[in-house]
Structures are given as structure tokens and as C-alpha cells.
Amino acid sequence: MGTATEVFRWDSIEPHATVGVFIHPYRKNEFAAFCINVTLHSNEPSGAFPSIAAQLTEGPTNEFFDNLARTLWVENQTIGPQPYISVGLIEFVQAT
DSSP states (O other): OOEEEEEEEEEEEOTTOEEEEEEEEEOTTEEEEEEEEEEEOSSSOGGGOSBOOEEEEEEEEEEETTEEEEEEEEEEOOBSSSOOEEEEEEEEEEEO
16 A cells, blocks of 8 residues: 655746756655646636646656655646646655
8 A cells, every 4th residue: 555645845836937856765666656736826816717737747767875766847837817836746655
């Protein structure tokens, strides 16, 4: 059985910006998957936005002190006035 945890949070990502994080360590016998939880971080009402969205991209997996590390990027793709967002990075880890 695995566990899911919010491991990182960006409080405010600017319009069209890309941010990243280097996550570690993972043992070589662990499976890790990631997803994001996107919320609006603006004074505007949610109805003013045709789309509140972000894209999660997983970068390379690297060896890091005899374990594994991953690089992840999040791009703000929200459309509308003051399209600032907050994003939580959720990690699911399970030993194989």
C-alpha cells in the first residue's frame, strides 16, 4: 500500500510562468507518481476565467547519493484577468 502526500506548494505562480522543484530521495525499489492541485490566487471571481489550468512536466530521474531524485516543472496556463494560481504538488509513493 502506498501513501499520497502534498510535498511542495507554490503559493503564487505568475501568468505563463514555469517553476520547478528537485525532489529527493527515493529508493530504487520505490514507485513514485505525481499530480497537482491547482487553485486560483487572484482577486477576480472564478467566473472571470475561461480556464484555470496548469501543466505538470516530469523531468529526468537522476541518481542522488545512492538514491533517486526527480525534477518536476509546473507551467501556469490559466487564461483570464490576473491569472495567478497556487499549486500543490501531490506525491504517491509505493515500495515495490
